[in-house]
Amino acid sequence: MSAACGCDEPSTPAVDGAEDPARPWWRDRGLLIPIFSGIAFVVGLALEWSSLETAASLMFWLGLLLGAYTFVPGAIRNLIKRKLGIALLMTISAVGAVLLGYVEEAAALAFLYSIAEALEDKAMDRARGGLRALLKLVPETATVVRDGSMGEVPVREILVGQVMVVGPGERVATDGVVRAGRSSLDTSAITGESIPVEVEPGDEISAGAINTAGVLEVETTAAGTDNSLTTIVELVEQAQTEKGDRARVADRIARPLVPGVMILAVLVGAIGSLFGDPELWITRALVVLVAASPCALAIAVPVTVISAIGAASKFGVIIKSGAAFERLGGIRHLAVDKTGTLTRNQPTVTTVIPTAGTSEDTLLAYAAAVERHSTHPLATAITTAADAVLMAQDVSEEAGHGISGIVDGHRVTVGSPRWIDPGPLAARVQSLESDGQTCVLVTIDGLVAGVIGVRDELRPEVPEVVATLNRQGIEV
Numbered sequence: 001m002s003a004a005c006g007c008d009e010p011s012t013p014a015v016d017g018a019e020d021p022a023r024p025w026w027r028d029r030g031l032l033i034p035i036f037s038g039i040a041f042v043v044g045l046a047l048e049w050s051s052l053e054t055a056a057s058l059m060f061w062l063g064l065l066l067g068a069y070t071f072v073p074g075a076i077r078n079l080i081k082r083k084l085g086i087a088l089l090m091t092i093s094a095v096g097a098v099l100l101g102y103v104e105e106a107a108a109l110a111f112l113y114s115i116a117e118a119l120e121d122k123a124m125d126r127a128r129g130g131l132r133a134l135l136k137l138v139p140e141t142a143t144v145v146r147d148g149s150m151g152e153v154p155v156r157e158i159l160v161g162q163v164m165v166v167g168p169g170e171r172v173a174t175d176g177v178v179r180a181g182r183s184s185l186d187t188s189a190i191t192g193e194s195i196p197v198e199v200e201p202g203d204e205i206s207a208g209a210i211n212t213a214g215v216l217e218v219e220t221t222a223a224g225t226d227n228s229l230t231t232i233v234e235l236v237e238q239a240q241t242e243k244g245d246r247a248r249v250a251d252r253i254a255r256p257l258v259p260g261v262m263i264l265a266v267l268v269g270a271i272g273s274l275f276g277d278p279e280l281w282i283t284r285a286l287v288v289l290v291a292a293s294p295c296a297l298a299i300a301v302p303v304t305v306i307s308a309i310g311a312a313s314k315f316g317v318i319i320k321s322g323a324a325f326e327r328l329g330g331i332r333h334l335a336v337d338k339t340g341t342l343t344r345n346q347p348t349v350t351t352v353i354p355t356a357g358t359s360e361d362t363l364l365a366y367a368a369a370v371e372r373h374s375t376h377p378l379a380t381a382i383t384t385a386a387d388a389v390l391m392a393q394d395v396s397e398e399a400g401h402g403i404s405g406i407v408d409g410h411r412v413t414v415g416s417p418r419w420i421d422p423g424p425l426a427a428r429v430q431s432l433e434s435d436g437q438t439c440v441l442v443t444i445d446g447l448v449a450g451v452i453g454v455r456d457e458l459r460p461e462v463p464e465v466v467a468t469l470n471r472q473g474i475e476v
Contacts, residue, residue, distance in 0.1 A: 031121075033066050033067075033070055034117070036063075037067035040059045040063035040107070041063035041111050044107065048104070057103060060103045060106075060107040061107070063110065064106050067109075071087040071090060074087055085258065086258060093109060094106040094109055094110055096289070100282065137207070139155060139171045140154065141153065141154055142174075143165040143166070145162070145165060146162075155224035157224065159220070160221060160223055161219065161220060163217055163218065164176060167215050168212065168214065170210070171208060172205055173224060174224050175205070175222040176220045177203070177204050177221060178200060178216055178218055179219050180217035182200045183213040183216050184196035184198055184212045184376060187208075187209045188339075189210075190208045190209060192337060192340040194339050194343070195378065196376065196377060206228050207227040207230075261289060262289070264288055265285040265286070265288045265289045268288050269285030272285070333474070333475045342459065343458055343459060344456060345456060347378060348384070349453070352385075353425065353432075353451050354450035355425065358444070358449045365389075365390050366408075366412045366449070367382050367412070368382050369390035370392045370405040370407065373392065373397070373403065398419075401416060402416060402420065412443070413442070415441060417439055420443060425441070432451065439453055
């Protein structure tokens, strides 16, 4: 039940590494009951218009019971705990209406309240679903070294201090430190960074990253069910239950209003009955209960906020809570991450610097000839930039370093400055890296032939977006 209408307090789902399967609406019991309540109410109206009073009354009763089932139990439980909620007002109103013979009106109220709660719950589920999808980045099993032998174990059984073996193409099951091996990690699903991160012994790695090259031995620093990725999901889910300032204002208004409305209704019914028709004034007291109920105020803000969070998750935007979302309208300074936000998330060759005796076209052609045998994103950028397509033989790749092969009878090696000494191009390499470019060195027959700069370029709309934000008084 949703707390917006004074029902049970919402619970934060546990992060256990498993995602609840998404259910279509026709299999969602929480949504079907209000829908059937509405259908029964509409059918009752049709039967009433057809002068079938008995059948109409039965349908109104069915709609009332279905709708009331979604909030009456929660209202009673809260009343036992001495908590007055809006659902209690609804329950009293429905019971009073029935006692006065207004079953149709009670059915209408029950349907409206129940469908409002169901829609709010759906919005919350959608927002959580976008976060729970992150847990798919963790594999179900991992290869662990035990007693000198390797074997697959469920990720949930991984403990701190064990040694995992992560092969090429596999995801890292939990956080750890590389103890042996060199490779490149694709962290784009976690950090958005399009260019793989080179790792070697001593480097820390996070759960969810993909090993793109060599075999790594990783000593775990976190259990399989308590790593950085599961922590992120758990913290954000907990934060989503936080209410924003406007939601708290609505609750503060509703809290004293509920007993106030009940007292007012009792006074209207009691005092009016002393000087007039008791049935008329009791009816008016019930009208006061329904009309003055703050449920619309309590539901409107949370549903709006949670629906917005759910909609944002479809675009890959995770908003940690309603409180954070509500503050968006008042921000004056904006900090943005580069990759995939300001940039295209597609590395391209931006600079080609050959040494004396080598042309740019030759440098690119030779580099592309060996790089076409690699799946590294930087290799894709280089092969795309080259005009000529040459053949390479005897190609071998060293994980985390680079690749080499024979092209036109020459030994061509392409790799990182951490592997190949840039020699006379050291200053140029440093300048390119300080400019945000990733450098790839090329040697021909053991001599440095040039450097290729690769960078993830800005999206074309970025300048306009930044200028628009500046015009609105937001500094970027």
